Amino acid sequence: MTEYGAPAIWLATVAIGIATYGLRFSFIHLFGRIDDVPPKLERTLRYVPPAVLAALVVPQLVSIEATARATLLDARLIAGLAAGVVAWRTGNVLATIAAGMGVLWLLRFLIL
Known part of the structure; x- marks a missing residue:
C-alpha cells in the first residue's frame, strides 16, 4: 500500500474540487x-434523472445472497417494488417515499 503525505492529499483534494467546480460552472x-x-440534447437530458436514480x-434493492429465494423475499426489494408501483400510478414523490418506507417497516418489524 502506498502512503501519501498530507500535502499530496490536500493537492489532490483541491484539484478535484477545482475540476468539479469548473465542470459545473x-x-x-x-x-x-x-x-x-x-x-x-433536450430529449437526451430527459433520461438523466431516471438513470441516476436507478444507478x-x-x-x-438487490441482495448479495446467492439464492433466488433470499433475493426475492428481501424486504428491501419488496418495498422498492411497492414504491415503484406507487410512483408509476401516482407520480407523487411523497406518496412514493411513504409507501416504500411503510412497506419496508411493516416487513422488517412486523412480518419478516
Whole structure:
C-alpha cells in the first residue's frame, strides 16, 4: 500500500474540487448564454434523472445472497417494488417515499 503525505492529499483534494467546480460552472455558463437548447440534447437530458436514480437505488434493492429465494423475499426489494408501483400510478414523490418506507417497516418489524 502506498502512503501519501498530507500535502499530496490536500493537492489532490483541491484539484478535484477545482475540476468539479469548473465542470459545473461551465454548464451553468453555457446554458446561460444559449437561448434554446437543441431538441436532440433536450430529449437526451430527459433520461438523466431516471438513470441516476436507478444507478443509486437498484444496488440497494438487490441482495448479495446467492439464492433466488433470499433475493426475492428481501424486504428491501419488496418495498422498492411497492414504491415503484406507487410512483408509476401516482407520480407523487411523497406518496412514493411513504409507501416504500411503510412497506419496508411493516416487513422488517412486523412480518419478516
